[in-house]
Amino acid sequence: xxxxxxxxxxxxxxxxxxxxxxxxxxxxxxxxxxxxxxxxxxxxxxxxxxxxxxxxxxxxxxxxxxxxxxxxxxxxxxxxxxxxxxxxxxxxxxxxxxxxxxxxxxxxxxxxxxxxxxxxxxxxxxxxxxxxxxxxxxxxxxxxxxxxxxxxxxxxxxxxxxxxxxxxxxxxxxxxxxxxxxxxxxxxxxxxxxxxxxxxxxxxxxxxxxxxxxxxxxxxxxxxxxxxxx
Amino acid sequence: xxxxxxxxxxxxxxxxxxxxxxxxxxxxxxxxxxxxxxxxxxxxxxxxxxxxxxxxxxxxxxxxxxxxxxxxxxxxxxxxxxxxxxxxxxxxxxxxxxxxxxxxxxxxxxxxxxxxxxxxxxxxxxxxxxxxxxxxxxxxxxxxxxxxxxxxxxxxxxxxxxxxxxxxxxxxxxxxxxxxxxxxxxxxxxxxxxxxxxxxxxxxxxxxxxxxxxxxxxxxxxxxxxxxxx
DNA sequence: GCATATTTGTCCGTATGTATA
DNA sequence: CTATACATACGGACAAATATG
Numbered sequence: 001x002x003x004x005x006x007x008x009x010x011x012x013x014x015x016x017x018x019x020x021x022x023x024x025x026x027x028x029x030x031x032x033x034x035x036x037x038x039x040x041x042x043x044x045x046x047x048x049x050x051x052x053x054x055x056x057x058x059x060x061x062x063x064x065x066x067x068x069x070x071x072x073x074x075x076x077x078x079x080x081x082x083x084x085x086x087x088x089x090x091x092x093x094x095x096x097x098x099x100x101x102x103x104x105x106x107x108x109x110x111x112x113x114x115x116x117x118x119x120x121x122x123x124x125x126x127x128x129x130x131x132x133x134x135x136x137x138x139x140x141x142x143x144x145x146x147x148x149x150x151x152x153x154x155x156x157x158x159x160x161x162x163x164x165x166x167x168x169x170x171x172x173x174x175x176x177x178x179x180x181x182x183x184x185x186x187x188x189x190x191x192x193x194x195x196x197x198x199x200x201x202x203x204x205x206x207x208x209x210x211x212x213x214x215x216x217x218x219x220x221x222x223x224x225x226x227x228x229x230x
Numbered sequence: 231x232x233x234x235x236x237x238x239x240x241x242x243x244x245x246x247x248x249x250x251x252x253x254x255x256x257x258x259x260x261x262x263x264x265x266x267x268x269x270x271x272x273x274x275x276x277x278x279x280x281x282x283x284x285x286x287x288x289x290x291x292x293x294x295x296x297x298x299x300x301x302x303x304x305x306x307x308x309x310x311x312x313x314x315x316x317x318x319x320x321x322x323x324x325x326x327x328x329x330x331x332x333x334x335x336x337x338x339x340x341x342x343x344x345x346x347x348x349x350x351x352x353x354x355x356x357x358x359x360x361x362x363x364x365x366x367x368x369x370x371x372x373x374x375x376x377x378x379x380x381x382x383x384x385x386x387x388x389x390x391x392x393x394x395x396x397x398x399x400x401x402x403x404x405x406x407x408x409x410x411x412x413x414x415x416x417x418x419x420x421x422x423x424x425x426x427x428x429x430x431x432x433x434x435x436x437x438x439x440x441x442x443x444x445x446x447x448x449x450x451x452x453x454x455x456x457x458x459x460x
Numbered sequence: 461g462c463a464t465a466t467t468t469g470t471c472c473g474t475a476t477g478t479a480t481a
Numbered sequence: 482c483t484a485t486a487c488a489t490a491c492g493g494a495c496a497a498a499t500a501t502g
Binding site: 253289309 | 491492498499
């Protein structure tokens with residue numbers, strides 16, 4: 001056996017022993033999934049002991065996971081009172097949309113991948129995913145596809161840091177949707193607006209695409225604020 | 231004493247007892263300061279026991295602080311080998327600048343505070359701070375003022391989430407500056423370019439200001455990449 | 461190449477202070 | 482007001498992995 005092969009085997013062995021990062025990360029992933037899937041509703045308290053038992057991890061590990069999720073604004077900590085699922089309000093929605101309305105149309109207008117065909121492909125794929133989900137009445141699938149679309153939009157900018165940050169904003173959006181009980185028809189209108197944006201990008205009409213996207217985000221913000229206040 | 235006064239006193243007492251968040255947060259702040267001030271250089275290892283002793287905190291608390299700083303990309307963890315000060319490379323610089331060149335000119339162009347006089351004031355203040363520092367030969371002061379300028383630029387967007395994210399990017403930039411040993415003349419040229427952007431914003435010529443800022447960021451990126459590769 | 465020492469990752473028990481019933 | 486429950490923080494322990502001689 002060559003040295004290189006031996007090294008590769010050794011590396012593989014190490015990788016197998018540590019299949020998925022640290023326990024704290026896996027714990028954070030598990031809790032985050034419960035939250036964004038809506039099984040843990042906004043405002044619900046997360047007692048340490050109960051979660052330690054349920055997830056079979058120690059308090060130290062759980063607290064490390066909680067800290068990460070708090071940094072992501074998915075959870076919130078009340079001093080000496082515990083950790084809760086975040087309850088984003090109207091101010092949070094406005095804040096998130098100010099950021100989104102700056103970043104998303106900007107990525108379409110000036111993104112390094114906005115003009116190249118591959119960028120358009122990612123948008124198109126998300127649009128088709130949404131249409132397929134709608135056709136089979138899978139409304140959570142529509143919501144997922146909608147998130148993938150916006151992820152693809154930001155991806156046009158070509159910055160992994162921006163992608164990661166937008167993932168946090170989109171996770172927060174899912175919390176908001178759960179708060180207002182958004183289902184079915186809430187995401188449906190955006191299917192065709194997504195398609196319109198994708199079309200314009202594919203045609204190279206980036207300025208028009210950005211304008212359409214901005215108007216669309218403004219509309220979505222208004223509807224969400226109305227739903228929260230109503 | 232009125233009930234309201236009693237409540238206020240009680241609240242004050244509680245506030246005094248908990249002056250600054252949790253121990254883990256204060257620990258993270260202390261380590262972060264050491265890093266961004268350059269006293270802990272990129273690549274340096276941070277042994278847990280040594281830092282526990284130095285900061286008088288337990289390993290659990292220190293690890294919680296480390297986790298937060300790792301999420302901020304200020305530190306990096308190597309599995310079973312320890313925690314190190316992050317060492318951002320050329321790819322990181324390009325990634326950060328792709329994000330900055332999207333967000334910063336965007337904030338100038340479309341920020342909700344870009345047109346109002348208060349927004350311009352914040353830019354002007356950072357420019358004056360930089361000039362004062364330069365006049366007294368305080369080059370770290372010039373670097374600080376430069377950061378404040380870009381913080382003010384992003385502030386035009388009016389999103390606290392965007393502000394917080396940009397603070398992370400700017401902290402990473404300080405790491406990069408320390409890597410290339412940037413001092414004195416590195417930040418000096420940007421003093422007048424900051425002033426030019428501030429002038430244009432104050433005159434309401436937002437499009438020109440954004441274009442100037444974009445060109446300026448592109449130039450800075452090129453100089454940093456050259457310094458890293460050279 | 462091997463044995464040893466060091467350090468990390470994880471867990472447990474406990475003491476203290478805070479909030480709530 | 483007391484009592485209970487719980488978050489915060491600490492210290493010790495052990496196995497696994499790495500670094501060192």
